[in-house]
Amino acid sequence: MMIHMTYRSGDYKVKGYLSLPYGYKLDLNELQAQVRQLYGGADMPMTAISSNIIQEQKDVCERKWPVLIYCRGGIGRVGQVKTEWLERFSRCGYIVFAPVYRGTEGGEGRDQFGGADMEDVPAACRLLAALPFVDPSRIAAMGFSRGSINAAFAAAETGWISQLVLWGGVSDLAKTYEERVDLRRMLKRVVGNPNKIPGAYAERSPIHMAERIRCPVLIIHGSEDEQVYSSHGLGMYRRLKELGKEADLHWYEGYGHHMPPEMHMQAIERMFAWIREH
Numbered sequence: 001m002m003i004h005m006t007y008r009s010g011d012y013k014v015k016g017y018l019s020l021p022y023g024y025k026l027d028l029n030e031l032q033a034q035v036r037q038l039y040g041g042a043d044m045p046m047t048a049i050s051s052n053i054i055q056e057q058k059d060v061c062e063r064k065w066p067v068l069i070y071c072r073g074g075i076g077r078v079g080q081v082k083t084e085w086l087e088r089f090s091r092c093g094y095i096v097f098a099p100v101y102r103g104t105e106g107g108e109g110r111d112q113f114g115g116a117d118m119e120d121v122p123a124a125c126r127l128l129a130a131l132p133f134v135d136p137s138r139i140a141a142m143g144f145s146r147g148s149i150n151a152a153f154a155a156a157e158t159g160w161i162s163q164l165v166l167w168g169g170v171s172d173l174a175k176t177y178e179e180r181v182d183l184r185r186m187l188k189r190v191v192g193n194p195n196k197i198p199g200a201y202a203e204r205s206p207i208h209m210a211e212r213i214r215c216p217v218l219i220i221h222g223s224e225d226e227q228v229y230s231s232h233g234l235g236m237y238r239r240l241k242e243l244g245k246e247a248d249l250h251w252y253e254g255y256g257h258h259m260p261p262e263m264h265m266q267a268i269e270r271m272f273a274w275i276r277e278h
Helices: 028-038 083-090 116-129 147-157 173-179 181-190 198-202 206-212 230-242 261-277
Strands: 002-009 012-019 046-050 065-071 095-099 134-144 161-167 217-222 247-252
Touching (some): 083 095, 134 147, 147 161, 147 206, 173 181
Parallel strands (some): 161 217, 217 247
Antiparallel strands (some): 002 046
């Protein structure tokens, strides 16, 4: 079961997806009541958008679940939340929540590619921790591509994140500006010129957050990634090790930013095995 829902991040009502473990269901009216209580009675629309072919029989409220927060890549309509990924993640026995970031899919505010929208992940943590079927001590975050900025921020600035995964993740946004000529116009418009305001790029770069990250970190990267060069993953891994942080690397030789479905599923299973170990 998957739900497209509204939650509050700062002054804005933003959107996200809640995906339940395979075979489990949740009463939408109950969830709406819990969310309204959290936000002082404010109306937070939500819609069940998919169910399993075989009707879900088990009540998700029977126990407390670990959570994976999946931070999407891209901006706006580019790189939107991949619901098929949510389904794959949920099959591993986790509640999965995916912020879509402010200003997207009907959410208020504006996505700043890691500016004020970074608050959308801690806000999601607060929402999830208030739900009776969530174990707030087991909230992992996975940032894919640009999503590494948002996930790393939550790990660096809050105590919510128990494990951090950076998958094909940007680690130095100034490097991205230099490497991805096709993104420069967007980055200048949204973030600014890195030569004039380097601080705006540094504060969005996980490599500059590394010292403040206290949880175990897993880096997943393909050697042939042409969208976020593998030097981002290797650089972040080396920096964490220099700082004495607990960090591991899953290196995929010959693979790019996106993997074929079979290999992607293997990488997901390996990622969840790492999360469980840590």
